[in-house]
Amino acid sequence: MTAVLPQQRTLTYAEAVREALAQAMEADERVFLLGEDIGTYGGAFGVTGDLVHRFGERRVRDTPISELGIVGAAVGAALAGMRPVVEIQFSDFTAQAMDQIVNQAAKIHFMLGGAASVPMVLRAPGGSGTGAAAQHSQSLEAWFAHVPGLKVVMPSTAADAKGLLLAAIDDPNPVIVLEHKLLYKQSGPVPEEATRVRLGETAVRRSGGDVTIVATGVMVSRALEAAGQLAAEGIEASVLDPRTLRPLDAAPIVDSVTATGRALLVQEAPQTGGFMAEVAAAIVESSAFGHLRAPVARLCGLDVPIPYAPQLERAAVPQTGDIVRRARELVTTW
Amino acid sequence: MDLTKDADAARETLRTMWTIRRFEEAVDDLFARGLMHGTMHLSIGQEAVPAGACLALREGDYITSTHRGHGHCIARGARIDAMMAELLAKETGYCRGRGGSMHIADVATGNLGANGIVAGGVPIAAGAGLAVSLRGGDEVVVSFFGDGAVNEGAWHEGVNLAAIWDLPVVFVCENNHYGMSMSVGKAFKVDRLAERAAAYGIPGVTVDGNDPQAVHDAVSDAVHRARAGRGPSLVEAVTYRWKGHSKSDKNLYRTREEIEAWREQDPIVRFERAVAATLSDADVAACRDEARDAVREAIRVANAAPDARADSLADAVYAGSEA
Known part of the structure; x- marks a missing residue:
């Protein structure tokens, strides 16, 4: 049926x-x-x-x-x-x-x-x-x-x-x-219907066994694009989108990192005090810690105000190519 | 309504003012004896404002209050045993020990809450008025705040929203002459804070805030206007805070003579004189005794109650998550 x-x-x-x-x-x-x-x-x-x-x-x-x-x-x-x-x-x-x-x-x-x-x-x-x-x-x-x-x-x-x-x-x-x-x-x-998406449920946007990429907002589509490019090189990435930051549904992230052993956390916001630090803590405080094959990595916006000029603005926040490079580095170094 | 000629109204006004006075004195005493924790903002000397204003309201109306809010709660009909229990950190307190003096609300009497942020309640009052307006209701919101609030951005934004949308809100400024230590004379270029109303295109009036009748008359006019859909008003009630701002206050910014001069204008003494032809000495004494007994009973009941518990704190943050 x-x-x-x-x-x-x-x-x-x-x-x-x-x-x-x-x-x-x-x-x-x-x-x-x-x-x-x-x-x-x-x-x-x-x-x-x-x-x-x-x-x-x-x-x-x-x-x-x-x-x-x-x-x-x-x-x-x-x-x-x-x-x-x-x-x-x-x-x-x-x-x-x-x-x-x-x-x-x-x-x-x-x-x-x-x-x-x-x-x-x-x-x-x-x-x-x-x-x-x-x-x-x-x-x-x-x-x-x-x-x-x-x-x-x-x-x-x-x-x-x-x-x-x-x-x-x-x-x-x-x-x-x-x-x-x-x-x-x-x-x-x-x-078309008024279908609710429950608050507090992380979405798994893509499944892959080599590295877990957690991303929010516009970084989700960049992470998916990066995952496509990585796949062409033989690196399979999972992409997880928390969707709700508070309350955070950490279990799918922990499960994914337990499977891949590598975590790349991507946010547009400046790194210091950013939300991905919370995600990093959720990973290392969990049972996934024992499965880590590499240090948990963050890829964040620079710790600067967002600049005006387009080339400066692009340089201030992660782009698809940055995600590809960082994920590749994690998988090939560790 | 003439509060001095109508015996029931006179008794109610007097009983309310005495209950506020005795409640605040009891809090001051418990605090001084180390039996109460935290900090307190007492409204002794200002009792005529909430007593006169709340008599202009009816069931279903709302109020927002301030850090100096015990009087507003009492005048609006809150249970003083639950108030006292809150201050004494009991599970039976209005906020189950989670809010304390600055966050007592009594939803049953339309009291949307005291507020620890100066002018915090002003845009909230506009919003409650907006809710009434959207529902097509005829309830009125009275927003109490002090002179200090009138220089906050939130005050201007809240009053302006109420004004442009003709919301049923009465803004009641308790001008007690000081925002903590900052005197009204130093903080304002205008002589009367009610002059600010003109800037928003709404009526503004200044009244003797130590006379419950004057407060009642002005607030009643404003409430009728609001209930009729004619928009908000500002009422400035000029009064005086006898005690310090809070427990840390050493009164370095004002003189003993100034405080004495205002104590001579005690709103309760004045009102007792004004009702001499309406209430007998025995009636007046009965109001005073009832207030004293009610506060004593509130302390007794609160002291006997269980202490606030920490076991449910984590579940108390979000609505819908309580066990």
Whole structure:
């Protein structure tokens, strides 16, 4: 008997996000959107598009440039029974809103002894590659992952952009969804139904026996591209995508590294204090330690602000060729 | 409503102010005797503001509060035994010992929480107002904050959002003259903080914050306006904090004479005088005694309760993960 696959068609990552927002708003009157230029303008990256025409200005609510106020309003609305979804135009601007994210949203459920919760979602595009320079290109996931009370999601495919967002909107906790600007125009198969992708489940994107590559965000597609090139040389890589950074589903990573004995951890963010250090710790603190054939390796962005000039910008974050070289080195040296 | 002429309202106002006063005095005493842990921000001298303001609210309305929030909780109808249990680090406290003085909330009375961050509750209040507006409800949100909050970015952003969207929020500034040690005179170029309202296109009024009637009248007007869908207002209630900012305060920034002069303006003494024609001496004494007894009972109940437990901490961070 053939399993019936859910109906899929090809959507861009941005369209997938928009479809999740629309389906969530159709299904639940409590869901509404808040953000800068998300209405008639359609969002700085075109993500909300025509939603204001479908759901009206009250539920697709343009805000002044007041990130702290916007996130605070979402916290208050969530406390009062709504399901707000905030768009912060560039993830860099969350720095303006950190009090409401870190001191309020993340802690209220705990501080109040469980008497209240803050079911809100904050979507924000991160990452470099658009020539937008240091204040519009950061990868700040480690900031949020460090805060108990927040959940942190980084979708790397169109299907996950939809499914993880729907799961985030369902979640009774504040969820930070870090989308990637370079992925917005990438296409992929996306279910038509409002199919959830559970938070906290690492995806195995490719299986290979020589090295485990763990990557997040736009680095997932670069890792897959690198794995293809490595295969031509006879090196088989597994590529794992945590998708949810907090809570991290470490078991598939541990299992894969146990099998391959080699781990290459790839992130766009600067290395120091980055999330892949947490993944490295999860590996070496686990039973996979005894199976390691090589030191755990990280390939990260340089510890510099993202520069403007295209050649400098490329040099500041891992490229496919860098992943190929580092993986090859791990496999051939050890 | 004339709080001084209506006997029930007079009694309720007086009982609320005395309960806040006795609660704060008890906390001060427990703290001084080493029986209470952490830090405390007491609102002695400011009782007229929450007492007058909360009488303008009804069931279903919301409040947001501050680090100096015991009075708001009490005036909104919180259980003082659960408040005291929280301060005494008990499992039966409002936050099960996880929040303490600065994070008491009482969802049952629409109290969305005290807040340890100055002005933190202001955009949250705007958001609660937005929820009401989106649902088409007629509830009102009162956001309490101090003079210090009025210079925070969060205050400006929250008040502006409420203003542009005509949200049902009443911003109540308890101007107690000091943001910790920074005096209002040094921190503001305007004479009255209510002048800031004009910048957001909303009404602003300054009232005697040691007179519950004046506070009640101003907040009632603002609540009616908000409930009718006509948007937010700012009420500045001028009052004074008798005690230090917190336990570390040595009062180096103000004079004994200044404190004495404000103690002469004790809101409770003034209100007792104002209700002399409405309540008998026995009525007044009964309010005072009821407050004293309620606080004593709260301490007794809280002391008898089990200590807060650490065994469930890790499961307490995320909603939906509690055992």
